[in-house]
Amino acid sequence: MYHSKKTGSKLTAGVFLSPSIVGMSIFVAVPILVSIVLSFTEWNLIGSIKWVGIDNYITILKSDKFYSSLKHTLYFISLYLPSVVVISFLIASLLNQKLRGTNFFRAIYFLPVVTSWVAVAVVWSWVFNGEYGLLNYFLSFIGVDGPSWLTDPDWAMTAVIITSVWKDLGFVTIIFLTGLQEIPDMFYEAASIDGASGRQKMMNITIPLLFKTFHFIIIISLINSFQVFDQVWIMTEGGPAGSTSVIVEQIYRNAFRYYKMGTAASLSWILFFIIFVVTLIVNKIKSKMEVE
């Protein structure tokens, strides 16, 4: 009697869990199952559903559009990820010094994180304006004739990346700062007594002890960058000339512009597969580095 009271009856568990289970079924589980089925069919939302087997996957894997969106996504990641990690780490190191006013600066750096992507993307579209934009005005000081960023296929993705780094660095900084504050002062004091330089402290204390933080940030940023969409959609809609077309933009376009539900579903599973494999690889590298 006493025991069953402690662990709860089936009814109690049912009551506590049912809202979550019902919600998870409707909004997660059923859509996942539908998505799997959908990915093997052809359907335009109105007509009849046609079973096509793995044709959608084959078509996608043979299409240039898929590879160009994958290429652009990877390009985005290759510049975004190192920039956001390095810049945020530097800011976090500065904010971790015992300087006055760090709380104020922390609040400023964090401001874009709470602002919606749509607002940020609209403001930066104006900053990137070729003729009257703020950025090109500043560039003219150092004698650079800036491009018309968002309408120039060579520069549009760079503009999207700069905006993304600007928006996200506050968040990454906070995560680094939390990690830095967990390192006991004692370690640095001991190193100072042994005559270690600032650089040595950084390489031998800070970076190794932040290993887990780095790993967490890289995984989170990778997963998020593979899903990049809002900023691209507001700033360029994947243009000009498809130069900022990314995977999720292709999913959205297929589903809600071309009404190819099957193609959109297959593409989303390909995205899942890519993210899954990349996460596995990063974790593998991590455990290998931990052994050494």
Place this chain on the structure above:
Amino acid sequence: MKVNQILKMLLQYILLIIGGFAMILPFLWMLSTSLKNSNAVFVMPPQFIPSFITLDNFVEVFSAFPFLRFMLNSVFVAVLATLGLLIVSSMAGYAFARLDFWGKELLFMLYLGTMMIPSQVTLTPLFIIMRMINWTDSYQALILPGFISAFNVFLLRQFFEGIPKSLDEAVYIDGGGHWTIFLRIIIPLSKPVLATAGILGFMGSWNNFLWPLIICSDTKKMTLPLGLSLLQGRWTTNWNMLMAGTLISVIPIIIVYVFAQKYIIKGLSHTGIK
């Protein structure tokens, strides 16, 4: 040595100020542009402080688009979604932390498993389901999906498990049951983690763009981000009006941020510790 330290500190301040300036400048530029008339927008070199300040852009934005409605929709959707998220997740978190039932481990693994599936996978089917039950352009469709987050269930379960079970004993002795433990012990002791989950949920809902974009075509139901994108589609080169609209859309969240800054930053920094 002394001089070196002062120089180092000076350099650190200069770097922080330059960086801070880069973070704040786009916001100031938005404010400045929103107060200009159309002629002043296209002037080179740009005027940082407009020579002629006008509020016409704001009047224009409010008369051309139901911006007040967008704002109220955003508040309504975000508040209800956050409340629902907290109630649903904490109940489920409690069940996983304190109750014993058949298939518990398996169910929990399934919850964690769904976290690996990107939201884009469920997006299209969810739209199709909403369309089948005629929920497109409805508040339900905007709010209810926000109740569900496996991550939050996980976050709360972890925290609840850290609360000593010995506290439960007192309730049993007094003849209370699980509801009493949940409401009188677990919830009051979990305020920090509930605040984190609440802030994340609120910001997620407030800033959400893709889901409203898919589910809403009726301006009466649109939230701020979607309304703003509508504005952007209409006025591609009227930067002063666009900036006025953007400013209106960011003011509420910036006010919340100014007052709850400490909790928001602290709350978000906890997401990194696992």
